[in-house]
Amino acid sequence: MTLDFDVTGDGPAVLLLHSTVCDRRMWDPQVAALAAAGHRVVRLDLVGHGGTPVPTGRFDEAATVAELLDGLGINELALVGASGGGRLALEFAARQPDRVTALALLCTALRGHPGSPELEAFDEREEALLEAGDVAGAVDLNVDLWLGPEADDATRELVRTMQRHAFDVQLAAEDVAYEPVRTDPDLSRIAAPTLLVTGAHDLPDFREIALHLAGVLPRARHVELEWAGHLPSLERPEAVNELLRDFLA
Template sequence: MRGGARAANLPAMTLVYDEAGTGAPVLLLHSSVCDRRMWDDQVPALVAAGFRTIRCDLRAFGDTPVSREPYRNIDDVRDLLDALGLDRLSVVGSSYGGGVALEFAATWPQRVDSLLLLCPAVPGIEPDPTQRAFGAREDELIEAGDVAGAVVLNVDTWLGPDADEATRQRVATMQRRSFDVQLAAGDEMVNPTTPDIDLTRITARTLAVSGGHDLAGFRTGAAEAARLIPDAQHRELSWAGHFPNLERPAETNDLIQEFLAGTGS
């Protein structure tokens, strides 16, 4: 990486990011269970394939602090890309990051060439009963002060059967970091404002991926995104949970590279 982690000075905020490689630019946006480290297995592969690869920690995740003022994630992403001199690029988003990617591509369609969504959080898709039960249980554990229990709950819920123990520990480490950062801020932390968007405005070549072992709401969301975005495609990975890039890195790397190169579905 070019000097390791950097900080992009944005209005009222600093996003921490990494940049590596040269060539066609691609931005990686992380899940809310993880941070930019979730792409550790993807960055070297993308660089070797000839891509300039950028990944950042959104506010309240990883090394980027929480916000105490109103903000939108898409404005942070836009400002980061402006600071890097990138007018147009490809975007890969996982879960929460997939939702941010959709918001960005619908708000500024001229800036996104290709859009790859891994089990995205799609605006307008209501949580399924299992997801609501998960949220309620997570709240109970946090309120009881059992942060470790909440971490285990997230690992058990979101990783599919192909995740090994090392992968489970990686996710646990990232999730614990997010909890620690966010809980330390308490009531001072402000959550992002999400814009109203029209997915039919997206012009990027789009592939929405779902996991056969993921929660129903996310599987529905990926299919619905592919239905609404013009000419988008949907692909379900029968083996995957919520994080295919963590569960089968090599296979997901091939999928990402083929799609970005225009040779995949």
């Protein structure tokens, strides 16, 4: 199976990995800015999001990302990952550290990190709504939790659209025998310069993860955005564009 993707611009490659609340459309504000700064920008839809369906059988998403990059002739690249996309970026960087020149993680998740009571309560509420068939309610729950106070109505509607599509794709594939291959990243293998961005209005889990990563990754820097929720690249796009341009330069 091929991950749905697009490519914009020329120059050093940057791969954008979206949050699992969204799909690759969440990077619309960043693509033009990074391409104008001289980058070849690749973005893709993760499994069950956007244009990428849920596969059948065992499926290794990190290995499939590597195959996609091979097909594009990209040997080295910077990775930008948001939330669940950051978790995949860490797995990829740990498996292929020589390939990753830089790592920018926005409110990243981390496999194995125990969830806070707030996150566990959210998961339980979302599951209850979906089991009751209230997909619209589950979508609203996500929009309300993951966007900070800077998000305007258009941003909230975009996230609502992306999350609803993801639920529709994933619920339609409930009977598909999908077995994801996941590995805990060996963080000691990651040597690339790393930017860790968190939002003051986000759940505490993601700041805890960033502080943990800042303590174990040798070239990591943590930036907390006092105005941000969980999706700062959508909430204040130009502020995040400036952060990414400066870091990638």
